[in-house]
Amino acid sequence: MELLSRIHSADDLDAAVEYCYARRWTDGLPVIPATRAPVERTLAYLGRDPQEVIGVIPPRNGIATVEKIVINSVMAGCRPEYVPVVIAAVQAMLEERFNLNGVQTTTHNCAPLVVVSGPLVTALGFNTKEGALGHGSRADAAIGRAVRLVLWNIGGGYPGEPCKTTHGHPGYYSFCVAEDAEANPWEPLHVERGFAPEDSVVTVTATEAPHSVGTGSGDRPADDVLAVLADSIAVLGNCVPMGGGNVVMVLGPMTAANLAQSGRSKMDVKRDIARLAQRTVRDMKRRRVSFEPSHPLHWSHLTNADDDDALVPFLRSPDDLVILTTGGWGSPGGISSVCPGWGGFGGFTVSKRIEIPQGKS
């Protein structure tokens, strides 16, 4: 198999790992040097032309060929069957509405959150129980890591220059979560977004780090649970009200069950949260953001800005809220996580079907 990437060498594995650091092929965590055998094994699994161009990754405008994505995936610890997920995530991030150039370079602390739903979640062994957004599973960790290495090595997403994220967050290293079909009381995320139940789908949104939201025990009134979830969005400092940003809400199973048992569909929940996630004009006037009131994305266009008691919605539409269910059940109370997006600037939610090679499962 002829590959075009330059070949480097080192005396042994230790030296190779250090070589990767010296070449700035990693953002701080160690990587596995991409030797020929796993790269060729992965390419054989994919059955695609190694030089097929998936896209151009900003801000460096690096060309993401299948070969380069595979190399970075191997460095991240991916098994061959993980790589279609990585490719789908790259394709999703390259949709214009995601504004990947902005996501990679903004001063905001947002990183692409990769959500996987569908049959592949079980087949690849994603962690959908305790620690679903964190540690404990090779699939979550390696796929999230591969996406980051693609953004780093192909896209040139280096902090400082050109990437200006003020703090970043731990999800910049790896940020991938899977929906728990078993615990989810509603239609799967990908079905809600127009895909077939048997499809496996990647959904990306650029978000801040997850913020924990305690929603109380499973018999707490659903109206109170919704109020708490909405309050976690209507935070004065976040970007969401600027122009209609997206929010990813990761519900713990206890919280989701509580809401479903109240008779609400997922769309009902989204509508209720969108209706409740608001602040008064009086509060909003304390926000000093980088828009003049005349700017079309400014919140003052959403309400009577002269009435201090009028309410300003943080979500322009229930569809700006992405809800999935995953994680551990909890004990004294359910816990969810809210991941606010980047406002109206980009990082908007995009879904892509994962293309599994023919004859593979």
Added chain:
Amino acid sequence: MSIEFFDPVGDVQKARAGTARTLEVLAGRKVGFVFNQHVSAVAFWDAFEKAVETRHAPAHVARLYKPAHSVTAPLADIERLATETDYALVGVGA
């Protein structure tokens, strides 16, 4: 025994080379203003546009204001501006 491994860095896509034109004078030319609408530059940009229009008396003014400072202007709008104008002034506040 040495170990060999592949380079993960992607080749950079070459930018399309445009034809550079030089304007001897700005007076009577068609000007385009591209502004990112950042709050820190709103007052400056307004004064800047007025100054250009007063000093150089353009024959035509086209404006392309980005929807937000972090959003890329749509390529189609940039291409339209390129066909409508002789020169463009690009303003960035941050």
